[in-house]
Amino acid sequence: MKVAIIGASSALAHETAKFFARDGADLFLVGRSADKLAVVADDLKVRGAHSAETFVLDVNELDRHEELLQQTVATLGGLDIILVAHGTLGDQRKSELSVAETLQELNTNAISVISLLTLSANYLEQQKRGCIAVISSVAGDRGRPSNYVYGTAKAAVTTFLQGLRGRLAKSGVVVVTIKPGSVATPMTAHMKQGLLFAQPKAVGEGIYEAIKKGKDVAYVPGYWRVVMLIIKSIPEGLFKRLPL
Amino acid sequence: MATVNKHPQSWGRYPIAKSSQVVPVYWRDELPNLAAFEQSILPYGYGRSYGDSCLNDGGVSVDVSHLRNFIAFDDETGVIRCEAGVSLADILEVAVPRGWFLPTSPGTKFVSVGGAIANDVHGKNHHSAGTFGCHVTQFELLRSNGEHLICSPEQNSELFRATIGGLGLTGMVIWAEFRLKKIVNPYIDMESIRFDSLDEFFELSAESDQKFDYSVSWVDLLIGGPGLCRGKFSRGNHNQDPALAQKPLKAKKLPLTVPIDFPSFVLNSYTVKAFNEAYYRVQIDKYVKKTESYEPFFYPLDAIHNWNRIYGKRGFFQYQFVVPFEHGREALNKSITHIQKAGEGSFLTVLKQFGDVKSPGMLSFPRPGITLALDFSNHGERTQKFLRELDQIVEDNGGVIYPAKDARMSAESFKKFYPQWQEFEQYIDPKFSSSFWRRVTQGTDSNIPLYI
Numbered sequence: 303m304k305v306a307i308i309g310a311s312s313a314l315a316h317e318t319a320k321f322f323a324r325d326g327a328d329l330f331l332v333g334r335s336a337d338k339l340a341v342v343a344d345d346l347k348v349r350g351a352h353s354a355e356t357f358v359l360d361v362n363e364l365d366r367h368e369e370l371l372q373q374t375v376a377t378l379g380g381l382d383i384i385l386v387a388h389g390t391l392g393d394q395r396k397s398e399l400s401v402a403e404t405l406q407e408l409n410t411n412a413i414s415v416i417s418l419l420t421l422s423a424n425y426l427e428q429q430k431r432g433c434i435a436v437i438s439s440v441a442g443d444r445g446r447p448s449n450y451v452y453g454t455a456k457a458a459v460t461t462f463l464q465g466l467r468g469r470l471a472k473s474g475v476v477v478v479t480i481k482p483g484s485v486a487t488p489m490t491a492h493m494k495q496g497l498l499f500a501q502p503k504a505v506g507e508g509i510y511e512a513i514k515k516g517k518d519v520a521y522v523p524g525y526w527r528v529v530m531l532i533i534k535s536i537p538e539g540l541f542k543r544l545p546l
Numbered sequence: 547m548a549t550v551n552k553h554p555q556s557w558g559r560y561p562i563a564k565s566s567q568v569v570p571v572y573w574r575d576e577l578p579n580l581a582a583f584e585q586s587i588l589p590y591g592y593g594r595s596y597g598d599s600c601l602n603d604g605g606v607s608v609d610v611s612h613l614r615n616f617i618a619f620d621d622e623t624g625v626i627r628c629e630a631g632v633s634l635a636d637i638l639e640v641a642v643p644r645g646w647f648l649p650t651s652p653g654t655k656f657v658s659v660g661g662a663i664a665n666d667v668h669g670k671n672h673h674s675a676g677t678f679g680c681h682v683t684q685f686e687l688l689r690s691n692g693e694h695l696i697c698s699p700e701q702n703s704e705l706f707r708a709t710i711g712g713l714g715l716t717g718m719v720i721w722a723e724f725r726l727k728k729i730v731n732p733y734i735d736m737e738s739i740r741f742d743s744l745d746e747f748f749e750l751s752a753e754s755d756q757k758f759d760y761s762v763s764w765v766d767l768l769i770g771g772p773g774l775c776r777g778k779f780s781r782g783n784h785n786q787d788p789a790l791a792q793k794p795l796k797a798k799k800l801p802l803t804v805p806i807d808f809p810s811f812v813l814n815s816y817t818v819k820a821f822n823e824a825y826y827r828v829q830i831d832k833y834v835k836k837t838e839s840y841e842p843f844f845y846p847l848d849a850i851h852n853w854n855r856i857y858g859k860r861g862f863f864q865y866q867f868v869v870p871f872e873h874g875r876e877a878l879n880k881s882i883t884h885i886q887k888a889g890e891g892s893f894l895t896v897l898k899q900f901g902d903v904k905s906p907g908m909l910s911f912p913r914p915g916i917t918l919a920l921d922f923s924n925h926g927e928r929t930q931k932f933l934r935e936l937d938q939i940v941e942d943n944g945g946v947i948y949p950a951k952d953a954r955m956s957a958e959s960f961k962k963f964y965p966q967w968q969e970f971e972q973y974i975d976p977k978f979s980s981s982f983w984r985r986v987t988q989g990t991d992s993n994i995p996l997y998i
Binding site: 335337338341342344345348349350488491 | 570572573574575612615616617618619626628640
């Protein structure tokens, strides 16, 4: 199995990759920091990965995406699964005060993802098989005052994936939208962690299972499907008064 | 720097400490600047030490549980290198399918490698394999002056010896390397033998420790009478049948969880007596032999998450001592009588003979002799007094108490048990301290560390 992971040093990507490593997969790990990628690659090799190569890239360098895809295919000798897992949980308050900050968030969490998806979709469509999996978020299901910039980016990704899924279904390419709820990772370490926070290992396993089964949309952990169903059903007039 | 709101606790949940801050470490290339902290520092892993050796009340707890990456594993030699927050469970998950096993393991696999070194942990094979520290080949230690030191029996060897069993006080272990043990399959040939007296335990132990890599006994101390105790002697070896290597282990059952603190009256000498009776009787035959997977053999309690909650909110005291063989009978006679008289029920009482494999650790607990591990609900001063009396019996018989399980021994006792503490103190990092260390060294002027 040839798996490319974008944002490979994020906790969720790493936890998911551990399951692919156990299967003896060939891994191509992409991220911003060479040091961190090396740490993750060594770990995954000990855990059973057949190979784990790394590629340093800031996803906001959109003009290098073509090169990235070529490198991925050349290194792995093909491509079965691409997992797009990068993202930043920016400071909502800063975004409210700065257009530049807002656009930066949208670039990292939406535009760069859409660019990568466009290129990899074309490659897999021609190949007529493969899987695109993207870590979106429950935050994209409904805009909330506490994180609507992040949520907007994730909503864009979710909608893009819906369309892409329909298009690629004809060529046998699977598109998996993953919507994790709150997970106890470095990204959320500063937050007060309530009952709904899940452990990264369990979420990584959920993501791996969703990819293996080729699910369309996977909430991980699964109870977030119910939570979001309730949240989505609250009338706007009431919702806008809720401290969410 | 990110800090976390959660306050580190120890497994015995006594005492309750409050760190001034908890600093998580996520990456080897983003280690905190230890010199910048105003308060003292102590690394914290999964909080499986029972007492206060993992606590730093009023100081900084550096949470290393996220340093959880493997670095290298040599399938040929079994040498593995990993970050300090990797748990023994993580290692088993990777190693067992490839025919390797931990060189030794405590009764829970949910401890970190850093903690296994800091407490120089031991297991059922102490008589044949020694402590965890005996198998460590090297590690990297970060000192508060920013130095990264590789410590091994050859390099920085004194700091190597001080760090093994050094209770996390000599600096922060970043990664460690140690030797695993070759196995043919994940199964254990185990035998369980009921015994009805302390003498019978000694006979079984003498007979078993030559032939079996692993041995340990569960004991019931509340029976009274001349036999003093009864129990079940469990012993085992790794199964050697290559055919079993392919046999899949039983699917894991969902772990049970103790969701709430039990009220403190749940565990008393009557319920403990009832439990002991049931546990003793459940094995109908005197002698049982079977081949089972390694997990129930090594980690029966890991199947129940948060089992420490059965002792209620006030927590509990673990108490483990070792006495030299020549005082074994007398010390056990006296301590068992003392426990019976006080009517204190110990729920998970474990008896074992340590062997003479010497650990490199300067402050290590295990040494040749008989070791008894007990636990008692915390009933305040009544329990404290009872344990002080037990300390005296241990001391009179040339024994020592295990720091990793202690929350209350006096400074005076500690210094008698570990006369090498002053030698050890030279290697403590000047910025490091713990609740335990302050407690057991109080009343002495702190030496200025010679080792900088």
